Amino acid sequence: MQVTLKILRFDPAKDKKPHWETYQVEAEPWDRVLDLLHKVKWYQDGSLAFRRSCGHGICGSDAMLINGRNRLACKTLVKDLGSVITVEPIRGLPVEKDLIVDMEPFFAAYRAVKPYLINDEPPPQRERLQSPEERARFDQGTKCILCASCTTSCPVFWVNGTYIGPAAIVQAHRFIFDSRDRGKRERFKALASGSGVWRCRTAYNCTEACPREIPVTQLIEEVKREILFDHF
Amino acid sequence: MAIKSKRYQEARLEASTNLELYWWVFMRISGLVLVFLLIGHMWMNAVLVDLNSIDYEYVAKRLSQTTWKVYDWLILALALLHGGNGLRYVLDDWVRDPAKRFWTKVVVYGLLAFLFFLGSLSLFNHDFGVN
Ligand code: HEM
Ligand code: SF4
Ligand code: FES
Numbered sequence: 142m143q144v145t146l147k148i149l150r151f152d153p154a155k156d157k158k159p160h161w162e163t164y165q166v167e168a169e170p171w172d173r174v175l176d177l178l179h180k181v182k183w184y185q186d187g188s189l190a191f192r193r194s195c196g197h198g199i200c201g202s203d204a205m206l207i208n209g210r211n212r213l214a215c216k217t218l219v220k221d222l223g224s225v226i227t228v229e230p231i232r233g234l235p236v237e238k239d240l241i242v243d244m245e246p247f248f249a250a251y252r253a254v255k256p257y258l259i260n261d262e263p264p265p266q267r268e269r270l271q272s273p274e275e276r277a278r279f280d281q282g283t284k285c286i287l288c289a290s291c292t293t294s295c296p297v298f299w300v301n302g303t304y305i306g307p308a309a310i311v312q313a314h315r316f317i318f319d320s321r322d323r324g325k326r327e328r329f330k331a332l333a334s335g336s337g338v339w340r341c342r343t344a345y346n347c348t349e350a351c352p353r354e355i356p357v358t359q360l361i362e363e364v365k366r367e368i369l370f371d372h373f
Numbered sequence: 374m375a376i377k378s379k380r381y382q383e384a385r386l387e388a389s390t391n392l393e394l395y396w397w398v399f400m401r402i403s404g405l406v407l408v409f410l411l412i413g414h415m416w417m418n419a420v421l422v423d424l425n426s427i428d429y430e431y432v433a434k435r436l437s438q439t440t441w442k443v444y445d446w447l448i449l450a451l452a453l454l455h456g457g458n459g460l461r462y463v464l465d466d467w468v469r470d471p472a473k474r475f476w477t478k479v480v481v482y483g484l485l486a487f488l489f490f491l492g493s494l495s496l497f498n499h500d501f502g503v504n
Contacts, residue, residue, distance in 0.1 A: 297466055339393035342466060365397070372394060 144168045144219060146177050148189070149229040150239050159236065162186075170220035174207055174228065178214060178240075191240035198352060201288030204231050205240055211290040211350040231293035247289050250305045253331040254313035259324025275320040282315030282360060284353040291347035291357050297340050304340040305331060307347035307357045314360045317367055325367070333368050341365070396458055403455040410448050433501035442496050449492040457485045 144166045151159040164181050175193055182189045193203040196215045203214040206229040208222050219226070234242040260269070285308065292298050292306035313332055317325045332338050338361060347357040418427060435441045460481055468474040 300466055300469055333391060333394060335390070335393055337393075339397050340465075342462065368394065369398070372391060 142168055142170060142219075142224060144177060145225045146181065147225070147227045148178075148181070148239070149227075150189070151230075151236050152188070153238060168219050170218070172219045173215055174205075174212075174217045174219070174222070174226065175203060175214040177219070177226065178228070189240075190238040199286060201286035204288040204290045204293070204352075205229065206231055211294045213288060213290070213352045216352055231289060233293045233295075233299040234289070242293075244289065247287075247292060247306065247308065250292075250309040251287065251312055253305065254309050254316075254328050255324060255331075256312045256316065258316065258319065258322055259327060260321055261323065269321040271320055278320070279315050279318040281355050282311050282318075284355055285311050285315070286353060287312075288352060290350040290352060294346040294350040296344055296346065297342060303336045305337050307341075307361060310338055310341075310361050310364055311355060311357055314364050317364060325371070329368055329371065332364060333372075338365050338368065400455060400458060403451045407448070407451055407455060410444070410451070413444075414448060436496065436499075437501045446493065446496050449489065449496070453485050453489050453492075457482070 146164045146166050147161050148164065149159050150156075150162045164185055166177050166180050166185075168177055168180070175196060178189065178191055178193075182191075191203065191205070191214070193215060194200040195202075198213055198216040201213075204211055205214050206227075207214065207217055208227055211231055214228070228240065230236050230240045230242050234244065234246060236242050287308060289308060291311070292308045295304070295307055297304045298306050310332065313328045316322045317328060341358075341361050343358055343362070345358050347361075348355075348359070351357050418424070422431070436445065461478065464474055464477055464481070468477055
């Protein structure tokens with residue numbers, strides 16, 4: 142089938158503002174959007190810039206705004222989109238070139254919640270044991286691939302970039318509810334501040350955007366509750 | 374490592390206080406209290422009496438009683454605080470330009486303070502001429 146592919150392009154060396162370019166691409170219905178981008182880059186216009194690595198929905202590097210929704214280009218099939226497809230960079234982060242954005246603010250928020258196990262107690266002889274139930278408590282957060290689909294779909298994040306964003310909260314949830322972790326108060330410093338979880342207005346965009354089907358809004362609410370009951 | 378703040382305002386946002394937690398709790402509690410206050414208010418002024426028969430005399434008689442002064446003042450205070458903080462949420466979410474956001478807030482807070490002042494004054498400092 143013939144696909145009309147519209148890409149929002151921006152070259153910092155030449156352009157003042159992003160502009161749309163249209164490409165006609167021959168595609169199979171089971172092709173992924175990533176395949177279309179490859180076809181453009183390899184056979185039509187080598188200057189097109191985008192990120193991708195694994196090509197299989199695991200590395201989280203190719204989140205884009207595809208037909209108005211944040212998705213992974215490598216997990217989105219042409220047959221689910223139709224013959225006119227629009228691709229834009231994810232929103233709320235500075236565009237560097239074409240579909241590549243500066244991820245640093247996103248990862249700064251990630252680092253702010255200390256996404257690693259914190260436990261100063263002397264380690265036991267063998268391991269810090271955990272029951273299957275305790276492991277299941279934070280299972281959903283472990284599926285996150287840090288693609289930024291959720292954070293860059295959030296209207297509160299778009300406003301002034303000071304909201305810590307859903308992805309960082311999901312990552313914090315992963316450790317706050319880990320029975321081996323003792324660092325939740327440290328994480329609360331970033332999470333309970335004016336730029337933390339209380340900025341969330343439960344818009345649910347994050348939950349709809351997550352390619353890993355993590356119930357992001359629910360995890361955010363659980364973190365809110367944990368802060369609340371820790372305080373009162 | 375924390376988020377790098379480049380401006381005073383960002384640094385203030387990052388400074389860890391529990392203020393936003395208190396507002397979050399307040400919104401829920403005041404919302405719940407408002408449900409009952411407003412149902413009561415409408416019940417007494419629209420169901421028990423005919424809405425069209427409400428005149429100055431009726432209002433003056435009611436507002437001369439301390440119970441209704443306090444009741445109405447609670448609605449006034451809670452609705453202004455709840456609605457005002459709700460508007461702050463909306464402005465923080467939607468007005469991108471920091472200068473515009475600041476001045477919109479100045480106007481909104483000013484208006485709210487004026488309404489609160491006016492309402493409190495007419496509840497407690499007005500002689501309704503009823504004994
Ligand atoms: C009748 C009972 C009411 C209940 C149960 C209620 C409940 C709530 C709650 C829980 C929130 C917080 C939402 C959030 O954190 O995202 C909220 C927000 C808000 N409330 Fe109320 N409320 C009530 C009455 C009122 C009244 C009388 C006003 C106006 C004076 C008002 C104006 C607002 C506004 C402007 C917001 C912010 C909306 C937003 O965040 O998008 N509410 N309300
Ligand atoms: S929670 Fe989902 S959408 Fe957000 S960064 Fe992780 S995988 Fe991506
Ligand atoms: S290329 Fe790795 S997630 Fe799409």
